[in-house]
Amino acid sequence: MNAPAAHLVPDYLAGLNDAQRDAALHGADAGPLLVIAGAGSGKTNTLAHRVAHLLAEGADPAQILLLTFSRRAADEMIRRVQRIAAKVSPRHARLAQGGFPWAGTFHSVGARLLREFAGRIGVDPGFTIHDREDSADLINLVRHELGLSAKTRRFPMKGTCLAIYSAAVNTCGSLGEVLQASFPWCSEWEADLRALFLAYVEAKQAQQVLDYDDLLLYWAQMVADPALAREVGSRFRHVLVDEFQDTNRLQAGLLRAIKPDGRGLTVVGDDAQSIYSFRGATVRNILDFPQQFEPPARRVTLDRNYRSTPPILAAANGVIAQARERFCKDLWSERPSGEKPALVSVRDDADQAGYVVEQVLARREAGLRLKAQAVLFRASHHSVRLEIELTRRNIPFVKFGGLKFLEAAHVKDVLAVLRWAQNPRDRVSGFRAIQLLAGIGPKTAGRILDNLQAAAPGCALLAEQPVPDGARPAWREFAALIAGLESADTWPAPLERLAQWYESQMERLFDDAQVRQADIQQLARIAATYPGRERFLTELTLDPPDATSDEAGVPLRDEDYLILSTIHSAKGREWSAVSLLNAVDGCLPSDLATGSEHELEEEMRLLYVAMTRARDHLDLIVPQRFYVTGQAGSGDRHVYASRTRFIPNRLLDRFASRSWPPVEPTVTGTPESRQHAIDLAARMRAMWR
DNA sequence: GCTGCTAACCTTTTT
DNA sequence: GGTTAGCAGC
Numbered sequence: 001m002n003a004p005a006a007h008l009v010p011d012y013l014a015g016l017n018d019a020q021r022d023a024a025l026h027g028a029d030a031g032p033l034l035v036i037a038g039a040g041s042g043k044t045n046t047l048a049h050r051v052a053h054l055l056a057e058g059a060d061p062a063q064i065l066l067l068t069f070s071r072r073a074a075d076e077m078i079r080r081v082q083r084i085a086a087k088v089s090p091r092h093a094r095l096a097q098g099g100f101p102w103a104g105t106f107h108s109v110g111a112r113l114l115r116e117f118a119g120r121i122g123v124d125p126g127f128t129i130h131d132r133e134d135s136a137d138l139i140n141l142v143r144h145e146l147g148l149s150a151k152t153r154r155f156p157m158k159g160t161c162l163a164i165y166s167a168a169v170n171t172c173g174s175l176g177e178v179l180q181a182s183f184p185w186c187s188e189w190e191a192d193l194r195a196l197f198l199a200y201v202e203a204k205q206a207q208q209v210l211d212y213d214d215l216l217l218y219w220a221q222m223v224a225d226p227a228l229a230r231e232v233g234s235r236f237r238h239v240l241v242d243e244f245q246d247t248n249r250l251q252a253g254l255l256r257a258i259k260p261d262g263r264g265l266t267v268v269g270d271d272a273q274s275i276y277s278f279r280g281a282t283v284r285n286i287l288d289f290p291q292q293f294e295p296p297a298r299r300v301t302l303d304r305n306y307r308s309t310p311p312i313l314a315a316a317n318g319v320i321a322q323a324r325e326r327f328c329k330d331l332w333s334e335r336p337s338g339e340k341p342a343l344v345s346v347r348d349d350a351d352q353a354g355y356v357v358e359q360v361l362a363r364r365e366a367g368l369r370l371k372a373q374a375v376l377f378r379a380s381h382h383s384v385r386l387e388i389e390l391t392r393r394n395i396p397f398v399k400f401g402g403l404k405f406l407e408a409a410h411v412k413d414v415l416a417v418l419r420w421a422q423n424p425r426d427r428v429s430g431f432r433a434i435q436l437l438a439g440i441g442p443k444t445a446g447r448i449l450d451n452l453q454a455a456a457p458g459c460a461l462l463a464e465q466p467v468p469d470g471a472r473p474a475w476r477e478f479a480a481l482i483a484g485l486e487s488a489d490t491w492p493a494p495l496e497r498l499a500q501w502y503e504s505q506m507e508r509l510f511d512d513a514q515v516r517q518a519d520i521q522q523l524a525r526i527a528a529t530y531p532g533r534e535r536f537l538t539e540l541t542l543d544p545p546d547a548t549s550d551e552a553g554v555p556l557r558d559e560d561y562l563i564l565s566t567i568h569s570a571k572g573r574e575w576s577a578v579s580l581l582n583a584v585d586g587c588l589p590s591d592l593a594t595g596s597e598h599e600l601e602e603e604m605r606l607l608y609v610a611m612t613r614a615r616d617h618l619d620l621i622v623p624q625r626f627y628v629t630g631q632a633g634s635g636d637r638h639v640y641a642s643r644t645r646f647i648p649n650r651l652l653d654r655f656a657s658r659s660w661p662p663v664e665p666t667v668t669g670t671p672e673s674r675q676h677a678i679d680l681a682a683r684m685r686a687m688w689r
Numbered sequence: 690g691c692t693g694c695t696a697a698c699c700t701t702t703t704t
Numbered sequence: 705g706g707t708t709a710g711c712a713g714c
Contacts, residue, residue, distance in 0.1 A: 069704090070703095070704085105704065106704075107704050108704090131704090132703085132704085154698095157698090157699085157707095157708080158708095212703090212704055213704090215704085216704090275702075276702080276703075276704095278701075278702060278703085279702085279703060279704075378701070378702075379700095379701050379702070380701080380702085381700085381701090381705090438691095439690095439691070439692095440690095440691085441690060441691045441692080442690090442691090443690055443691085444690075444691085468690080468691085541704095542704070543704085544704095566701085566702065566703095567702080568701090568702045568703065569702085569703085590701055590702085592700085592701060593701075593702090602702095606702085
């Protein structure tokens with residue numbers, strides 16, 4: 001490592017190690033830079049120092065394009081830049097304080113760019129953004145119109161159709177390739193799907209609607225024009241991308257389009273943590289990055305881990321060493337040694353929940369706050385048993401990942417009305433909104449939308465629309481509400497009026513109106529934090545609040561609570577103690593992802609990501625059997641499980657093995673003892689896996 | 690034409 | 705256990 005002479009290193013970079021400093025100091029106008037940053041190696045900190053250094057060298061925050069995985073990550077980055085900039089000079093502190101207008105996810109930055117360039121690329125600047133469910137609904141509408149739902153053989157469902165479409169867009173692949181690689185059981189429908197997708201695209205365009213993929217696709221298409229590419233490229237002198245291992249071909253392509261020679265381009269990532277290939281992300285982006293440019297990109301590797309104890313790292317390194325292709329880097333740490341990670345054998349789901357609760361409480365007794373502990377799992381539903389147990393014992397928790405606040409039917413209803421008021425051509429929203437009224441169903445709603453489309457723009461005629469007599473008074477009230485929403489009013493007053501109206505409908509729509517009402521009020525509170533309706537709708541779709549507000553209520557901000565999270569949502573975070581649920585084959589790897597070598601490798605990286613979240617304590621829990629619901633024919637049943645195949649016997653000495661509860665002698669002849677016999681059989685098999 | 694009922698089917702991870 | 709399609713009744 002050629003460390004720069006000490007007297008040349010600015011004070012504000014003094015806290016970095018050599019490799020980190022190397023990355024931070026890489027010339028502002030030099031060629032492309034790839035930073036391979038292992039888990040816990042100070043990646044965010046290094047990137048933040050680099051941004052602060054660019055400011056010190058005279059960069060303007062408005063010229064810095066900072067693409068991170070979530071808006072939360074962007075905010076965190078900016079906070080750190082501001083702190084570092086404060087050490088540079090008061091002037092730089094002020095500069096950073098002004099904020100970074102172009103920091104965010106690919107999707108949110110794309111939305112902003114497209115609104116700005118809309119006029120020049122034939123897009124209406126007032127476009128609406130559809131989330132995944134809205135997109136699926138629109139595809140369903142089109143699917144019906146094309147008569148694809150009434151075939152003798154069953155046509156793929158709306159969600160599958162959208163997934164296929166999205167995979168084709170994000171991988172830049174042909175429909176045939178995508179079908180063959182990921183949806184072989186849908187291959188017979190290729191021609192129909194092609195027709196469906198064309199009609200879907202036309203419908204989106206007619207309705208001034210963009211889906212998630214469009215935000216990237218239009219951006220990519222826009223910069224495929226050389227003049228526009230130069231214009232966008234020159235506006236961003238510096239482009240920095242975090243979590244580059246999780247970008248897809250479309251994203252890599254648009255980066256190349258705006259920075260063809262790679263000058264000013266910095267990407268940071270860890271190939272060992274690539275876990276989003278189901279969304280089209282490809283490890284190839286990061287593995288092949290250096291050779292994309294001439295001369296090739298400079299590569300800096302951060303392999304010193306500041307997070308985990310050596311035994312945890314040794315175990316994680318052992319797991320990831322089984323991967324086939326990667327930039328080789330074994331993480332190392334100088335932290336004092338600690339306990340080995342544990343493989344905890346428990347009987348079933350209920351014992352798993354019991355064990356976790358006991359451990360969490362014991363650690364809290366020992367002085368570790370709940371917030372410093374996390375429970376991770378592969379799939380959102382793996383934690384239901386634990387959630388029940390936590391609720392029963394009155395332990396507050398917040399869950400990340402899985403069903404989002406925005407996916408709840410009642411929240412979608414309110415947003416549909418609001419979006420329809422903003423963009424009357426948005427048919428999915430209108431269709432949903434209109435049918436909220438009693439006595440109005442799909443036929444009436446469809447007719448009303450047709451009428452409105454044929455008439456002059458605006459909803460002046462809304463109240464006059466033909467509805468069944470019984471629904472007329474309610475319809476008048478609704479029309480007045482919509483008219484009120486359109487008038488320029490001070491935000492968030494319109495949403496409050498809408499919430500009030502909706503609450504009067506809820507008793508009829510839901511059995512559990514009480515619970516849902518709290519969500520609507522929550523939505524109103526969230527709305528109040530945005531400056532206006534358009535920003536609210538856009539940013540809510542692109543960066544939804546992560547925790548679901550369940551019946552227990554969201555714990556207060558300053559209260560202590562336990563973190564429950566999917567492994568995917570745990571990306572980039574760390575806790576002192578981590579417990580991983582269901583470290584068994586069938587859950588990790590998920591039995592839905594064992595089809596190909598490629599999928600299995602990703603599941604292995606998921607285990608690696610989960611393990612490297614832990615600083616001091618790590619428990620992998622292995623239930624001997626777990627419950628499976630509703631498999632065709634057999635109904636609910638339990639399945640005997642064995643330890644995840646990613647921890648083979650030769651890695652066992654890197655773990656401490658124990659059972660819980662401590663083994664007690666059992667009376668022979670009870671059903672209990674028969675289970676023990678089968679448990680043993682499962683363990684015998686596991687020895688040879 | 691709307692609503693409620695039954696039968697069948699699917700079930701991961703996220704912007 | 706949740707959602708969707710199709711059918712009968714109002």
